[in-house]
Amino acid sequence: MSNPPKHTASDFHPEALRLFDQFVHGDIDRRTFISKAGRFAGAFTAVGLLETLTPKFAYAQRIAGNDGRIQAQYVEVESPKGYGKVRGYLVKPVNITGKLPAVLVIHENRGLNPHIEDIARRVALENFIAFAPDALTPLGGYPGDEDAARELFKKLDQPKTQEDFVAAFHWLAQLPESNGRVGAIGFCYGGSLSNLLATRLPTLAAAVPFYGSAPPLEAVPAIKSPLLIHFAEQDERVNASWPPYEQALKSAGKAYQAYQYAGTQHGFNNDTTPRYDEAAATLAWQRSIDFFNQHLRTSA
Structure with a gap:
């Protein structure tokens, strides 16, 4: 806990x-x-x-990697338009009956750290297949240190990294246990990438960005998926991109919900740091799971 x-x-x-x-x-x-x-x-x-x-991962883990309710493993996905391969953390509930929807879990700008692995396990316990790719795969993967990870992140070729996540999405949709409907949830960098993937993936079934910057506004008309967008109140950098983004969504007639959580800081969902806000995180998480249940468990 x-x-x-x-x-x-x-x-x-x-x-x-x-x-x-x-x-x-x-x-x-x-x-x-x-x-x-x-x-x-x-x-x-x-x-x-x-x-x-600085994050304290050990104190905030909710679901252990060997929890008997899940099965978790690291896998590599082919990404011919990206770096070639992307390694990620795949988590499924045990005793799957029928086919389950899937969720692509997208990390912050430090790669696949223990917190994001824990988020993937939390998603799986909501009866989804969760897959969290590591953008740092071509540089050796998450190095176990946040400062080092941040420095490595600057060295990525972002267009190639984006292709890795596109490949991960398609791979996830085609898993035998998947019902073919895939959503994306991302935090900070992952929130920005969730917004971007919504413009890139016509079959993305739902996108849930947490405090992520807007995608290129000219790409907004290409969005097909419904959006559930979470913002922190005290987050000037990200929030500055929202008014023109919202106007573009309205002008293009896109389906979206947006919430700003009073008194919160950027990163309020991350329970490994003091910026965590338990009330806001709990509410935003439940809204996110409800949103995925609504849009990923249907056949259309």
Whole structure:
């Protein structure tokens, strides 16, 4: 069972959280964060602040990898238009009867870390087949360290990475246990990629981006899947892309629902960090599962 972080977002100066967001997304480096965060660190040192905000995977795992209710394994998927192969984490409920819908789980900008594997297990326990590819596969995969993962991520050829996720989607739809209907859920980078895949995949059955930036607006008319879009209230970087995106969705007559969660920070669903907001995350997760149940368990 998950243990919430000892600290919450309210324990930190808003500017410290903004600086951390810039650091996480590669806009500033570690040295710059340490230099600028000192005056907003409060009871922490700048180094202590960074350590406190960094994910603690062991404390937040909800579903163990060897949980008897699931079967989990790593698999490689062919991606001829991408890097060649993409490795991912495939999780299914045990004792599958009939065919199940599937969900592509898309990580943040650090690759397939333990938190995203745990998210895939949570999805599987909702009676879906879950597959979480690792964008860092061509660079050796998630390195076990968040800072190193972030640096590796900058080296990816993003068009090739996107093709890896397109290949993963098609592979997932064709699994023998799958009913052929696949949704996508993504967080931060994964939220942005969920938005983008909705413009690329006519057979995507549902997309659920968490605090992800908008896709190219000229591609919005190509969207076929319904969208359930989650935003944090205190997330200026991502939220700036929403008004024109929403207008494009309206103009093109696309089906979407959008929610902004009061008082939350970017990353509020990630229960390995103090930015986690339990109430908002619980509500957003239930909305997401309900959305997938609505759109992935039907035949049309």
